[in-house]
Amino acid sequence: EDQVTQSPEALRLQEGESSSLNCSYTVSGLRGLFWYRQDPGKGPEFLFTLYSAGEEKEKERLKATLTKKESFLHITAPKPEDSATYLCAVLSGGSEKLVFGKGTKLTVNP
């Protein structure tokens, strides 16, 4: 059974304090790993797809990386507007269904 575990559950940072969120996964044949951002009261917003170990993608202050067992979402010099819940999901071979982790709630204080 495909599983996704995100840590920590919640993270508080000061503005400018860089950190990383973790997404560990077990899946039979990874087809893709996805990162989403979700603001309160809204639907998840797509950020990145990673397909193979060693791949990296960047968007503004966010950088996602992928290994064979986990993915990291690195946040460099965060701003208060980066506060949100970040969700990780995986798609395995032979499946059309994403499996989501429970998310990491990030709060960035000014």
Place this chain on the structure above:
Amino acid sequence: DAGITQSPRHKVTETGTPVTLRCHQTENHRYMYWYRQDPGHGLRLIHYSYGVKDTDKGEVSDGYSVSRSKTEDFLLTLESATSSQTSVYFCAISDLLRAGLSYEQYFGPGTRLTVT
């Protein structure tokens, strides 16, 4: 934002009544999904559709049915609502970006359903 709307956005209903939620897309995407999101559980797939009149179950499909008679519309019906179905419901769409690899899902704004 992807062209996805959900209706209604909020609904309060009584136990035992049928409820239908609607998802409408303007992207002509093949796949459509219904999820529920609850504290402590994250997003869980209820049903999905891979084409008109083609649907399949997700991990929490009991008590729910779906229908897709047009590419743009995907309906979720709670046949007899229960308090355990109080949740936030999200619709998502996707399409193949590269054949044989993977595809992103894009989410609607959600429907908050309360069953009293």
